[in-house]
Amino acid sequence: MSSAATYAPRPGSAPWPRKVLAHTRMEFKLLVRNGEQLLLALVIPLGLLLLLGGTGLGERLPLGSGRPIDEAVPRVLALAILSSSFTSLAIATGFERRYGVIKRLGASPLSRTGLLAGKIGAVLIVEVIQLVVLIGTGFALGWKPIGGFGAVFGVVLTVLCGTAAFASLGLLMAGVLRAEATLAAANLLYLLLLVGGAIMTPVDEYPAGMQGVVRLLPSAALANGIANSTVEGVIPWAAALSLALWAGVLGYLVSRTFRWD
C-alpha cells in the first residue's frame, strides 16, 4: 500500500510569513462561521450607529457638543475596535485553550510569535471590514469628518495602538482565566467600558470626581483619539501614547503569563 519511503522523515518549518498567513486565514474563516462573533463585530455597532445617527436619539444623549452623527461615528468606531481586538479575541483564545488548540499549536512549528501575529492579522482584517461598513454607513447618514489626511492618519494611529493595547488585555485574560470566566469577564468589561469607560460619552460629561480616573482608561484614549481626529482634525498624540503605554505594560504581562497548555 505504501511505498518504501512514504513516511521517511523530512521535517522542517514552513517560512514564517506562510505560517502566519495560514493562521490568520484559519482564524478569520472560523470567525465568519461564528454568528455570535459577527453580532459583536458588526450588528451591535451598526445598530448603535443607526440609532444615534439616524433617529433623534443622538440629540438627547451626552455624546458631545457637535452634531450627533459627527460625534457618534468616531465613538461607534472605537466600540467596534474594542469588540474585535478585545472581546472576540479574548473569548476565542479562551476557548482555544479549553479545546486544546493552543496546546496543539504549541506542538507545531507555528511558534509563539507566529500565533500572535496570526491572531493580530485576523483581528486587523475584521477591523478593516468594520471600518469600511461603519464609515460607509456614517457617510450615508450625513457624517462630515474634519481634517483630511491628518484625520485619516490620526484614526489609523489610534486604531493600531488601541488594537495593540486591547489585544494584549484580551490575551492576558484568556491566559490567566478559565474559558467560561474569560467569556463572562470579556463581555462584562465590554459593557462596563461602553458605559463607564468614556467610549460613547466624552470624559468631560462624567462627574468631576471621576474624570481623572476615566481619562486614564485605554477605552477613553481609544474613543477620544478617534474623535479628536475626525471632530477637531488634530493628530491625537497623547491618546496614542497612552494606548502604547497600556500595550507595553499589558504585552509584558502577556509574555510573562503565556503558556502553551
Place this chain on the structure above:
Amino acid sequence: MLPFVPVAVEIDNLVVRYGEKTAVDGLALTVAAGTVTAVLGPNGAGKTTTVETCEGFRRPDSGSVRVLGLDPLADHDELMPRIGVMLQEGGAWSGVRAVEMLRYVATLHAHPLDVPALVERLDLGSCGRTPYRRLSGGQKQRLSFALAIVGRPELAFLDEPTTGLDPHGRREIWQLIRDLRDDGVTVVLTTHAMDEAEQLSDQVHVVSAGKVIASGTPDSLTEHHTKSLEDVFLELTAPKRETR
C-alpha cells in the same frame, strides 16, 4: 562506551510535580532512534506527564530531558518542526472541518505528506467536511494521528493512539505505526493496552507511580513468551501484600 545507535530521547532522573502531587518521580529512560518504544503503565502512572515534558509542555522540577539532542523548553522553536505530537484529547477548534484542520497543520511544515493520500490512509474521506465537534471518537482519534505525522517528523509521540478505536481501526493504526518505523520514524507511544505494547514495540518501559519499574524487549520481559506481558505487568504493578 558511547552507543552506536543515536539516541532520540534521553530522560534522566525526571521529577515533575503538580502542587503536592508528584506525577513523575525520578524516571529515567532512553529511546533509540528508529525504534518503536512503548511506555506502558496504569492510568495515573505518569505516562502523559513524561511525554508532555518531552513535548515542552511541562517544566521538570528536577532531572533532565533531551529530545533529538535539544531541550524541549529552551529549544522549543527548533524542536517542534522535527517532532510529531498526538495529544490524548482535543486539539482542534470545535467548528473546524476535519480535512481543513489537517491542511492547516500541513501548511505549517516545509515538506508535509500528501494530504489526500493521508486522508485516504486514515479513512477520513467520509468525514472530511464534518466539523470537529461532530466527529465520532474514532474519527477524532484518526485525525489526531494524521496531525501528528503530516509534517514528516523524525520522532512521533503518540499518547494512547488507539484508545476509542474499533478493532479494525486499531489494526490499521498498528500497521501505520509499523510503516512509520520501517520508513525511519522513531515512535514513542503510551498505552495501557498490553497487546499493543507486545505487538508493536521494540522496547517496552513499564511505568508505575512515576518511575520505570522494568524495561526490555517484549521478548525479554515475557521471558521468551513463556508469560504474557499482562502477567508480567500485573506482577510488577500489584500493590505489595503484607505477609501476615
